[in-house]
Amino acid sequence: MKVAERFDVTKIRQDFPILNRKVNGKPLVYFDNAATSQTPQQVIDCIVDYYQNYNANIHRGVHALSQEATDAYEKARQIIQQHFNAKESKEIILTAGTTHSINLVANGFEKFLQKGDEILVSGLEHHSNIVPWQMLCEKTGALLKVLPMSETGTLNMSQFEVMLNPNTKLVMVNHVSNALGTINPIQEIIKKAHDFGAKVLVDGAQSAPHLKADVQALDVDFYTCSAHKICGPTGIGMLYGKRELLEALPPYQGGGEMIDQVSFEKTTYAGLPNKFEAGTPNICGGIAFGRAINYMNEIGFENIQAYEHELLLYATKRLEEFDNIIIYGTSPEQKTAVISFNFEGLHPYDVGTLVDKMGIAVRTGHHCAQPIMEFFKIPGTIRASFSFYNTKEEIDLMIDALKKANSMLL
Numbered sequence: 001m002k003v004a005e006r007f008d009v010t011k012i013r014q015d016f017p018i019l020n021r022k023v024n025g026k027p028l029v030y031f032d033n034a035a036t037s038q039t040p041q042q043v044i045d046c047i048v049d050y051y052q053n054y055n056a057n058i059h060r061g062v063h064a065l066s067q068e069a070t071d072a073y074e075k076a077r078q079i080i081q082q083h084f085n086a087k088e089s090k091e092i093i094l095t096a097g098t099t100h101s102i103n104l105v106a107n108g109f110e111k112f113l114q115k116g117d118e119i120l121v122s123g124l125e126h127h128s129n130i131v132p133w134q135m136l137c138e139k140t141g142a143l144l145k146v147l148p149m150s151e152t153g154t155l156n157m158s159q160f161e162v163m164l165n166p167n168t169k170l171v172m173v174n175h176v177s178n179a180l181g182t183i184n185p186i187q188e189i190i191k192k193a194h195d196f197g198a199k200v201l202v203d204g205a206q207s208a209p210h211l212k213a214d215v216q217a218l219d220v221d222f223y224t225c226s227a228h229k230i231c232g233p234t235g236i237g238m239l240y241g242k243r244e245l246l247e248a249l250p251p252y253q254g255g256g257e258m259i260d261q262v263s264f265e266k267t268t269y270a271g272l273p274n275k276f277e278a279g280t281p282n283i284c285g286g287i288a289f290g291r292a293i294n295y296m297n298e299i300g301f302e303n304i305q306a307y308e309h310e311l312l313l314y315a316t317k318r319l320e321e322f323d324n325i326i327i328y329g330t331s332p333e334q335k336t337a338v339i340s341f342n343f344e345g346l347h348p349y350d351v352g353t354l355v356d357k358m359g360i361a362v363r364t365g366h367h368c369a370q371p372i373m374e375f376f377k378i379p380g381t382i383r384a385s386f387s388f389y390n391t392k393e394e395i396d397l398m399i400d401a402l403k404k405a406n407s408m409l410l
């Protein structure tokens with residue numbers, strides 16, 4: 001893959017006002033993109049435009065503002081539908097984010113599970129794709145099984161085949177690991193799970209910023225992501241579900257918007273997607289989510305992937321200059337632009353604190369994936385995660401800061 005000639009990172013950086021700020025007197029180097037991405041002016045403008053010009057509640061009023069807001073919100077749903085290639089916009093539920101989406105599905109499956117059923121969760125998951133399933137197992141008596149990972153931070157696929165059986169009802173896996181960047185073989189996982197009649201939920205929180213997933217081509221049952229990791233605002237995300245599955249699942253929350261008729265004798269629910277969107281939603285967030293997806297597509301995912309891969313290779317090469325470095329996970333060929341590492345003899349937290357003083361924002365800790373840290377028997381890692389608006393010069397600044405931190409701490 002090659003970065004297109006017209007990919008101009010200097011120009012792209014001008015879209016992100018925050019990249020001009022200083023931290024501790026130093027230019028900000030933002031390498032915590034896997035936790036949240038920065039917001040381009042185009043999305044900020046979209047948010048301002050909503051509040052300045054057509055802030056109103058949706059689906060309720062016949063007045064002009066309410067209709068404009070409703071149209072913009074539903075337009076955003078279509079943008080999301082087209083981006084992920086869902087068959088119908090009804091299959092796109094706007095949620096508060098990945099965590100909310102997973103809880104929505106986990107809650108609904110209580111109706112379909114019983115003692116003896118099995119739920120398979122990959123060993124590479126974020127806590128938000130572990131805990132809701134543990135809660136579901138507690139309620140239903142279903143058994144939670146963990147698909148193991150290997151030293152390279154990849155899933156053990158031969159073990160997957162051994163673990164699948166007719167009792168397997170659900171399989172949960174992230175498309176890309178947030179802690180290590182591993183790209184998981186979800187196509188294969190989905191196909192094998194379907195052979196046993198199991199449904200698959202893919203957590204796309206870390207793939208959505210880097211690659212375009214086609215839910216129909218994948219034949220995935222549920223797919224979810226958060227807007228704030230793909231240049232949108234926090235508190236909004238989406239859940240894709242196959243129509244017949246979403247229709248079968250019971251509603252998650254009760255309230256306004258999600259009903260058809262309400263009486264004290266019996267309430268009937270609205271159809272999709274409203275059934276799962278109780279209460280006044282994050283209207284502005286939804287509209288801005290659509291704008292963010294358009295923004296990413298204007299840059300182009302092929303460009304994003306090719307450029308980020310260059311950054312990943314460069315950062316890996318530069319980090320390997322340290323003779324006490326340990327990099328966790330797989331080779332750059334099988335991951336997105338994330339590097340999780342430690343220095344022998346140094347605590348990740350100490351390194352992170354020191355480099356922050358030098359303006360470098362990296363994440364330190366367990367990255368909401370404690371089982372992965374347990375696997376490597378470490379308290380946490382330093383994680384540098386790159387975006388298409390980062391540069392090699394910024395990587396050089398990080399390396400300089402890490403060298404200083406090493407000499408101060410060792």
Ligand SMILES: *Cc1c(COP(=O)(O)O)cnc(C)c1O
Pocket residue numbers: 034035096097098099100126128129174176177178203205206226
């Ligand atoms: C960030 C993240 C989540 C949680 O997303 P929220 O926006 O906090 O709900 C879940 N899974 C993965 C892989 C993530 O990276």
